[in-house]
Amino acid sequence: MxxxxxxxxxxxxxxxxxSELKALGYKDINTENGRVTFKGNERDIARTNIWLRTADRVLIKMAEFKAESFEELFQGTKAIDWWKIIPENGKMHITGKSVKSKLFSVSDCQSIVKKAVVEAMKRKYKRDVFTEDGPIYKIEVGILKDIVTLTIDTSGPGLHKRGYRENAGEAPLKETLAxxxxxxxxxxxxxxxxxxxCGxxxxxxEAGLIGKNIAPGLRRSFVSEDWPNIKKSIWQEVRREAEAAINDKEFVIYGSDMDGKVLKTARQNAIKAGVExxxxxxxxPVEEFSSRKRVAYIITNPPYGERLGEEKQVRKLYETLGNLYKNHPEWSFFVLTSYYEFEKCFRKKADKNRKLYNGRLLCYYYQYINPVKEK
Structure with a gap:
């Protein structure tokens, strides 16, 4: 299907x-705010869940229609053949969000969608009561400017949850963003x-997983693995292919931090991820960092100085990074921070600057790029 x-x-x-989807061979890709749409079958659901490094979730889009009243929402939802995916005993969990729409009460929208889905299921299964003791199907009703998008989540826990990070530092960076x-x-x-x-x-x-071409979702499970319409053999086959795709490259990635306790967690995470x-x-401490290597990359997410009284300390850290750059003119530096005067402290304007969000915090990814000539 x-x-x-x-x-x-x-x-x-x-x-x-x-770009990840294109590299996996998908075409007819459409990029929008916060999402990328594409087409695929059951195998593609398994494959993208296991392989995508930067996506949060993989959803099945069931329908999109305009609704300015609860009746329009009900009828539009009821018209969908939910039974093609959800079995008779499927447990239906409804979530929702509404932005700039006439139907602004999310709880009411969730309730109406649930009733409409049940009515659609009655049409197929010829029964009035459903046990809902089977596999989980999380349905989301998203309404933006009166346009309703109905989806079913195939991932379960977000794709940033690779399974290797039980503990994190004080201000953890999501795996997908890293x-x-x-x-x-x-x-x-x-x-x-x-x-x-490195915290x-x-x-x-994450760089280790990329360097070895280890699929980020290889060792975790997904909610759609319990769905009867996706055969277990599909998941097994995709995982076998992912195992076979791991390369034999040898390399070492260096991480340092002044907090010895958090480094213990880092080592445990690397072991769990299989990249120790x-x-x-x-x-x-960054002040003591040194290297004689002629060519290298720095990719880092330093402290932002969000707390009161930390700004002076953070400015000093950024000045230290700037000195490091000055002493290694053939290195490339990539720094994510929300601090508005980073370039001033670093004492150089970035070659590229990309707006990103770390959680809800607006950040910029400052990129100082030098051509790589040798290892």
Whole structure:
């Protein structure tokens, strides 16, 4: 069966998610705010859940229609053949959101959609009561400017939950955003990579997964694995292919931080992710960081100075990074921060500057790019 699929993503990295889909061989891709749409079958649902590094979720788009009244919402939802995906005992969980729409009460919209879905199921299964003790189907009703989009989530827990990070630092960077930072930089394992503010190790670990071509969802489960319309053999086959795709490249990614406790977590995360032999973590303040390597990448997410009284300390850290750049003119630096005067502290205007969101916090990804000549 062919589906209209949506890979949702954080604002600012939709194009990276689209590039991932193209690299996986998908065509007719459409990029919008916060999502990338494409078409695929059951195997594609398994494949994109397992392989996408920067997407938040993979959704099945069931319908899109205009609704300015609860009756229009009910009838539009009822007209959909939900039974083609949801079995008789499927557990239906409804979530919702509404932006700039006449139907602004999300709880009412959720209730109406649930009633309409049940009515559509009655039409197929010829019964009035459903046990809902089977696999889970999370249906979302999203309304934007009176346009209703109805989707079913195939992922379950967000795709940033790779399964390797049970503990994180004080201000954790999402795995999906960390992967995006690495992909935007165009780093490859032939280039030495440092993260001098590595925290719980998310950037080095994600870079390790990218360097080894390890599918980020290889060792986790997805809600649609329990669905009867996607055969277990499909998931098994896609996982076998992902295992076979892991390369034999040898490299080491270096992460350092002044917090020894969080580095212990970083090492544990690398072990769980299967990249411990490709990462090296050490306790080291950025002021003491040094390297004789002629060519390298710095990809990092330093402190932002969001707390009162931290600004002076953060400015000093950024000045230290700027000195590091000055002393290594052939290195490339990629820095994510929300601090508005970063370039002033760094003492150089970035070659590229990309607006990204770390959670709800607006940040900029400052890119200082030098051509790589040798390892």
């Amino acid at each position: 062919r589906y209209d699929l949506i890979a949702t993503s954080t604002f600012g990295i939709e194009a990276i998610t689209a 992967a995006a930072l690495v992909l935007i930089s165009k780093w490859n394992p032939d280039i030495l990579l440092y993260d001098p503010f 719980s190790g998310t950037i080095p670990v 032999q490709y990462t090296n973590f050490q306790k080291l």
